[in-house]
Amino acid sequence: MNIASFAPLAVVLPILGAALAFLLIRHTRAQRTVSIAVLSLTLLLECWLLASVWEGGTAAVSIGGWLPPFGIVMVVDQFSSLMLVVSSVVSLAVLIYASGQGMADGDSDAPVSIFHPTYLILVAGVSNAFLAGDLFNLYVGFEILLTASYVLMTLGGTGPRIRAGVTYVVVSVVSSVLFLLAIAMIYGATGTINMADLAIKLAGLDEGTRNLLHVLLLVAFGIKAAVFPLSFWLPDSYPTAPAPVTAVFAGLLTKVGVYAIVRTETLLFPGDSFNTPLMVAALLTMVVGILGALAQSDIKRLLSFTLVSHIGYMVFGLAMSSVAGLGAAVFYVAHHITIQTSLFLVTGLIERRAGSSSVDRIAGLAKLSPLLAVLFFVPAMNLAGIPPFSGFLGKLGLLQAGVALGTPLAYALVAGGVLTSLLTLLAIARVWNRAFWRKPEDAEHPDPVLLAAPVAAGPGDRAGQRVILLPRTMVGSTLGLVLFGVALTVFAGPLFGLADQSAQEMLNRSSYIQAVLGDEAPVPAIAQPVPAEGKK
Amino acid sequence: MSVNLTLLTVMGALYACGIYLLLERSLTRVLLGLMLLTNATNLLILTTGGYAGLAPFFNKDTAAGDYNDPLPQALILTSIVISFAVTAFMLGMIYRTWVLARQDEIQDDAEDRRVAETPSFDAEDDAEIPVETSEFPLVARSGPDDEAGTDDEDTVQAGARRIPAADAAAEEQPGSRNTSPDQEGGSK
Numbered sequence: 001m002n003i004a005s006f007a008p009l010a011v012v013l014p015i016l017g018a019a020l021a022f023l024l025i026r027h028t029r030a031q032r033t034v035s036i037a038v039l040s041l042t043l044l045l046e047c048w049l050l051a052s053v054w055e056g057g058t059a060a061v062s063i064g065g066w067l068p069p070f071g072i073v074m075v076v077d078q079f080s081s082l083m084l085v086v087s088s089v090v091s092l093a094v095l096i097y098a099s100g101q102g103m104a105d106g107d108s109d110a111p112v113s114i115f116h117p118t119y120l121i122l123v124a125g126v127s128n129a130f131l132a133g134d135l136f137n138l139y140v141g142f143e144i145l146l147t148a149s150y151v152l153m154t155l156g157g158t159g160p161r162i163r164a165g166v167t168y169v170v171v172s173v174v175s176s177v178l179f180l181l182a183i184a185m186i187y188g189a190t191g192t193i194n195m196a197d198l199a200i201k202l203a204g205l206d207e208g209t210r211n212l213l214h215v216l217l218l219v220a221f222g223i224k225a226a227v228f229p230l231s232f233w234l235p236d237s238y239p240t241a242p243a244p245v246t247a248v249f250a251g252l253l254t255k256v257g258v259y260a261i262v263r264t265e266t267l268l269f270p271g272d273s274f275n276t277p278l279m280v281a282a283l284l285t286m287v288v289g290i291l292g293a294l295a296q297s298d299i300k301r302l303l304s305f306t307l308v309s310h311i312g313y314m315v316f317g318l319a320m321s322s323v324a325g326l327g328a329a330v331f332y333v334a335h336h337i338t339i340q341t342s343l344f345l346v347t348g349l350i351e352r353r354a355g356s357s358s359v360d361r362i363a364g365l366a367k368l369s370p371l372l373a374v375l376f377f378v379p380a381m382n383l384a385g386i387p388p389f390s391g392f393l394g395k396l397g398l399l400q401a402g403v404a405l406g407t408p409l410a411y412a413l414v415a416g417g418v419l420t421s422l423l424t425l426l427a428i429a430r431v432w433n434r435a436f437w438r439k440p441e442d443a444e445h446p447d448p449v450l451l452a453a454p455v456a457a458g459p460g461d462r463a464g465q466r467v468i469l470l471p472r473t474m475v476g477s478t479l480g481l482v483l484f485g486v487a488l489t490v491f492a493g494p495l496f497g498l499a500d501q502s503a504q505e506m507l508n509r510s511s512y513i514q515a516v517l518g519d520e521a522p523v524p525a526i527a528q529p530v531p532a533e534g535k536k
Numbered sequence: 537m538s539v540n541l542t543l544l545t546v547m548g549a550l551y552a553c554g555i556y557l558l559l560e561r562s563l564t565r566v567l568l569g570l571m572l573l574t575n576a577t578n579l580l581i582l583t584t585g586g587y588a589g590l591a592p593f594f595n596k597d598t599a600a601g602d603y604n605d606p607l608p609q610a611l612i613l614t615s616i617v618i619s620f621a622v623t624a625f626m627l628g629m630i631y632r633t634w635v636l637a638r639q640d641e642i643q644d645d646a647e648d649r650r651v652a653e654t655p656s657f658d659a660e661d662d663a664e665i666p667v668e669t670s671e672f673p674l675v676a677r678s679g680p681d682d683e684a685g686t687d688d689e690d691t692v693q694a695g696a697r698r699i700p701a702a703d704a705a706a707e708e709q710p711g712s713r714n715t716s717p718d719q720e721g722g723s724k
Contacts, residue, residue: 136611143618150625159636162629163643169629170566173622174558177573180615184577187608188584236645295651 003052004059010127018120025113032099035116043088050081058515069194073133078502080130093481098244100473122148135193152245160240168237175223182216196516225257228285231308239300243348251341266506278319286312286420299357326503328397335390342379342481359434363443366436384425390488550576563630574619
């Protein structure tokens, strides 16, 4: 029995769940139960997939029995199954958080009944993108998750959200058009869109055509992943969405772009012809992103900039095209999905408790809510890369790989990585000092509520309606995700092993190609008809 | 073996117009630009399927060069459906912008503008003489008032402390500089 036969369930289950949740649109409690149950079931399935792929190696399934390279293929390898598990853990935590928020606010705040089906469709799109074995299916996965994200981004249809949503939708559609353009050209050049088949056939193209296709794909995915010159849209659009939505976007959507870049670089266009531009882009992404973060006073915007900045680390690891670098990048992706999402969830809680997410207004939170302080502190230090957290381990792996490579550019990136890490610490420490440690009366624009005598977090009164400031479900799911982030540190050894193993398989390519096309498929050597020029 | 020049020219024109429209600030034009771009891409996919006038694929005995590749048409179908959905959504958003703001233009991000206008001087980090916040001040203060710098400003009583009158006045305004200008007050 082929374990991959169950892989399509990771896409089908959330879609069925979305349909069911849509039917239950008038019964919010049943809708919540259905969504959470479906997502938990998907998570269990994906854990099983990860476990069996870890032992049994890459597996592929042809949908409907249409054999590759003609039919639709779904491939589970170690990288994609790891991404599936991490993304499902994160999206489950965010779903519980959002349900808690809906319950605490009595459903009057946002159309939560729309939220659940849309959210499940987003998860289905993410899973589809991770599992896709051909480029067009990857495109469809992207479109599923993007269309769901348009709805989530503009949930409630208020002025700022519509303004942010317009930017987001236009930029996303342009990147999708570019991706589709690249698919059309690749199909015109090779006559196939199956990725394993392309890995063989792209090697036979002449270098100019291949570089053109390569650049088109990289630009399209670079917009989605928010790599520096193409990252301007992200801090503009993410912060206005509801807290759980921003959290899941920050964690997952850019990482799907990174995943697509990894596949492009390892499977479709192996070799080091584009490593130099990628490394320069990674350096600029890291440094420019974090400098932007330092200028912000709103925590959500600050975190959006750190998100852009840390994408640079992943691109750096990928651009080294060595097992150590790629393995560290895989580990870093898993770490960053978890940490960035938990930070956004905590920021949502801070907004609830303190009434604002601007560090000019909030202060004294450590005294007001010590639990919130701990919840913020742990992932924040993790993001900044303080030992012994997983952020430190991931960055250490990247820096070691960079030093092992030993080119001047790699050393520049190592220096840039350390600098970015320090500046992240500075940005996060400023938030910590202002929001948590200083006295409320020292704030630039103090919040009258915070100035009042501290009261225990309990039922508050907002606009005549009783509101629970820190509902247990929201705190619980945030705590769960923070603990998962800590678990990534504790189990960093096996996880790094898995990441290195998956990097090895991705660079080797034979297991992927043979899983899709059969055991006798030829695995081409890394195609370099003309040696890459100018590689220092 | 000839490429259909008409299709290529039309495609180029669609791309050019689409990109031009996309760069406008008016949302309706942006939407039209996106529609042109997606349709140009659909034409590009169509040209990868083979030359115009070839037979459809219905008989397995047809030689490979004699029929049109059906796969690009399936791809186009999918991409038409997707662009239809996105267009409908964009129309909804444009209508909503019109309802909310009575204008059909992309608006600036208020917070972005605020950050851009913020001076690089930061009172907390860059003040020359930091206010002593420890409980055991090293230097004994001369004046009875420990609020440095607020003496020469108008202040009002707000709760337990005095805040500058300008800030208090701003709190009362609908377009307060402390809160974001949306109807939700920026705090959710």
